[in-house]
Amino acid sequence: MKLLKFAAIDIGSNAMRLLITNVIENDGEVIFKKASLTRGPLRLGMEAFENGEIGSENKDKLVHMMKAYKHLMIVNDVVGYRACATSAMRDAQNGPDIVKLIKDASNIEIEIIDGKEEARIIYDSHIADMLEPNKNYLYVDVGGGSTELTLLVNGKLEKSRSFNIGTLRLLNKSVDKKEWDQMHTWLDNITEKYGKIEIIGSGGNINKIYKLAGTKIGQPLSRVKLMAIAKQLSELSVEERIIKFGLNPDRADVIVPASEVFLMVSRWIDAKNIYVPVIGVADGITRSLYADYKKGKAIKNVLNK
Template structure:
C-alpha cells in the first residue's frame, strides 16, 4: 500500500534562506523515495552583516521574520506534517543571532536550531551520496556556502574524514579572513586525506555549482571536467559584475559570489587530483528531511 508523507526543511544560510518541501513516498518492502515538491529561495544576505559588523541588522532581522511567517503559511497550505529549521555560520557568528531566533519563535512559533560546522557536514552526508558516483570508490564532497565550506571524504562507502572551514563566498568577498592562511589550511587537509585514494571524484553542492552546471548545458547524470571548470572560472573573472547580470542572466546576489565559489571547487579538484565533479541537486535541506525521516534529527 502506498503512503505519502510531507516533510519540510528550512535552511538559513549566509547568502540566502531556503524552504524545501518534499514528498516522502513509502511503498511496502521498498525504501522511501524523496521527491521535491516545492523549493523557495529568499536572498537575505545575513553574512554581509555577521562577517562585517558581527550583528544582524534590524532591516534583515525584519526580513527574516517576514520570511519565516511566509514559510509557516506555505507549510500550512502544503499540509506539511513535520519540519526542521537550521541556521548555519551567519547566525553562529553574529552576536545577536540567538536573540533574533527568540524573536522569530515568538512571532511565528518556528524554532530554529543553530548548528555547528561538524553537524552541518553530518546532515549533508546523510543524503546517500554513494548512490550518485557511478561506482567510483572514492570521492570528496564539497558544499560551498556563504560563511563556510564543508568537506567530506568518502571511500568504499565509508566516511574517512569530514571538516568545516570558515571560508565561504561572502567571507571571501568581504575580506574577513586571512586568505593565505585559510587556503593553506584547506589545501593541507585535502591533500592529507586524499593522497592515498585513487581516481577520486568531486561531488559539488550549493547554489553556485548548481548554476554553473545549468549554464554548462551538460546532461544531469554527467560530470563537469576540471578543464571546463577552469575555463569557466577564467571566463567569469573577465566579465564585470554588471555583465554577469545583464549578459549571463545571473541574479544580483549570485553574480558576485559565483567567482569565489568556483575558485573553491576548482582548488578542491586540483588538490585532490580529481578530474571530474558531479553536481547532484542535494544540500543541507535534503539532508535535514532525510535525517528527520530516519529519526537522527529531531523536529
C-alpha cells in the same frame, strides 16, 4: 499508497531556503520527490562577517520570511520540519537572540549548527547510494560563509572539516591566508592516505555553473570546463553576468569566488572532474526527518505550541 510531506529550512549566509519534499510510500518502496523550493535572497553573512552581528533590518526580514515559511508549511500539511542556520548565524553575536525572536514570532525553532552537523546532514541525503562503491569521494559544499569538506570512503563518512572560506568572505577579502593553508594541509593529508579522490560539488553556485557548462545530466563537470566558465564570468561585470547569463543579482557576484574555491580544491587533490548531483543540506534534513518519523521519534511541527 501513502503520501507524507516534510520540510527543511536552510538559513545560509547568502540566502535561505524552504524545501518541501513529498515522501511516497508504495508497496514497500519509498520515493522522495521535491514538492517545492522557496528561496529568499537574504544576505545575513554580509553583516555577520563584517560587523559581528545581524542588523535590525535583516532581522525584521528574517522574521517575515519565517512567518511566510510557516504559512507555506501549514497549507502544505507538512508532518514535520527542521530549521538549521549555518555560518552567518554562528558568527553573529546576536544569533541566539534572533533564534528566540523567531520562535516567539512564528513558533519556528531554529538550530544553529556547526560544520560537523552539516556534514552529517549531508550524509543523510543518502548521497552514498549514488556513488561507485570502490571509489573515494570528497563532498565539497561552498557556501557564503564557509566551505564544508566531507570525505566518503567506501560509501561511509570518514571525516569532515569546515573552513571559514566562503563566497561572501572572499568578496569582502576577509579570508585569512592561514585558512587556505589549513585547507591545503588537510587535503594533502587525505590524498596521501587515501590516494585518488573524486569531487562531488554542492551549492547553488556549482549547480548554476553545471547548467551554464551545458553538461549532460549524469555526466561530471570537467575541471577544464569549470576553468573556462570561471574565466568567462570573471571577465564580465556583475551587471553583464545578470544580462548575459540571466543570473539573479545575489548569484551574479558570488558565483566567481565559488568557482575559485572549487578550482583550488580540485587542483590540490588533482581531481579532473566534479560530479554535481544537485543535492544539499535541505535534502539531508528531509530524509533524516522521515527516518525519525518512522522510528517514532518526536519531530517538530509548526502547529505544536
